[in-house]
Structure formats: structure tokens, C-alpha cells
Amino acid sequence: MLTFNRHSSFEIDRTLEADSHPICWLGLCELRLIDDRRWPWVVLIPQRNGITELHELTPLDQTMMTFETNEVAAALCAISDCDKINRGALGNIVPQLHYHIVARNAGDPNWPGPVWGYGVREPYGSEERIAFCDRLKQQLTQS
Structure with a gap:
């Protein structure tokens, strides 16, 4: 189920935000x-304050995280x-548990190396960002 509001008690790390x-x-x-x-790249952040590692989640939350x-x-x-x-959950710079998912293609910037720390970030334009997010949400509701 998709929703669009952050739970009031959840705090996201300022760097991630x-x-x-x-x-x-x-x-x-x-x-x-x-x-x-440069890459289709998303991050999932479980709504659990104070968690830095996957194994700190309850077994039910671990299952839900895997599913999502x-x-x-x-x-x-x-x-x-x-x-x-x-996919990756490094947490070396931002300790709050977060899980990266990056779509890669042969020949993309730094292929086959990692995306972290490579080159200069290229921010999305507003329309491109909104269109990408809408496509992803639509695909998620179809699965």
C-alpha cells in the first residue's frame, strides 16, 4: 500500500533528506x-528511529523490509x-538504516564500478523528477 505522508514521530537523517x-x-x-x-537510484528508509543495522529490526520488520x-x-x-x-546498505557516512537500490546499465557512468562518490552529482529538473516518481509509483501499484 502506498501512502504519501511521513509518520509524525519518524525522524529522517538530515543528509538523507x-x-x-x-x-x-x-x-x-x-x-x-x-x-x-545519472542513475535511477532510490533509497528505502524504515520508519524506526534509532536503528542503524538491519539485524536491529524485529523479525517481522526484517521480513517487511525484504519484501519492500x-x-x-x-x-x-x-x-x-x-x-x-x-543494492546496498552501507551506513558509513549516514548511520540511520537506509537501503539503496540503483538501476545500472553497461556503459553508464562508472560502470561496472560503484555509484557512491563517483563524479559530480547531476540533480533532476523538477519536471523530470516528478515524471520519474510518478512512473515508479504507478509501477508499484501494478505489482
């Missing part, structure tokens, strides 16, 4: 678009026609 745009709420996570148009990341990965793959989905 500054580097991304909200798309929607899933059951457990807020889905956000990383503001770098798989749903988002499939939707991102469908709308981007990518060669590969990269």
Missing part, C-alpha cells in the same frame, strides 16, 4: 529518490529497462 526527494511511504519504509539523474526492497527493485527494473540492480 537533503540528498533525496520523497516518493511515497510503503508499509514500513519511506521511499525516496536520490537526487542524481524486492517490490521496489522489480518496479525500478521495469521502468528503467536496466541490465542490473545494485
Whole structure:
């Protein structure tokens, strides 16, 4: 189920908030678009304050996180026609638990290397960002 409002008690790390745009709420996570148009790149942030590692979530939340990341990965793959989905939860700079999902294609910037720290970020234009988010939300509701 998609919703579009953050739960009032949930606090998102300022860096994550500054580097991304909200798309929607899933059951457990807020889905956000990383503001770098070089790659279709989203992040899921579970609405649990004070959690830094996946194993700190309850078993039910771990299951929900796995389900939501798989749903988002499939939707991102469908709308981007990518060669590969990269996933990761590093947390070295931002300790709040968040899970990256990046659609990659052979020949994209820094292929096959990682997207983190590569080159200069290229922010989305407003119309392009809104269109991308709308396509992803539509794909998520169809799955």
C-alpha cells in the first residue's frame, strides 16, 4: 500500500533528506529518490528511529523490509529497462538504516564500478523528477 505522508514521530537523517526527494511511504519504509539523474537510484528508509543495522529490526520488520526492497527493485527494473540492480546498505557516512537500490546499465557512468562518490552529482529538473516518481509509483501499484 502506498501512502504519501511521513509518520509524525519518524525522524529522517538530515543528509538523507537533503540528498533525496520523497516518493511515497510503503508499509514500513519511506521511499525516496536520490537526487542524481545519472542513475535511477532510490533509497528505502524504515520508519524506526534509532536503528542503524538491519539485524536491529524485529523479525517481522526484517521480513517487511525484504519484501519492500524486492517490490521496489522489480518496479525500478521495469521502468528503467536496466541490465542490473545494485543494492546496498552501507551506513558509513549516514548511520540511520537506509537501503539503496540503483538501476545500472553497461556503459553508464562508472560502470561496472560503484555509484557512491563517483563524479559530480547531476540533480533532476523538477519536471523530470516528478515524471520519474510518478512512473515508479504507478509501477508499484501494478505489482
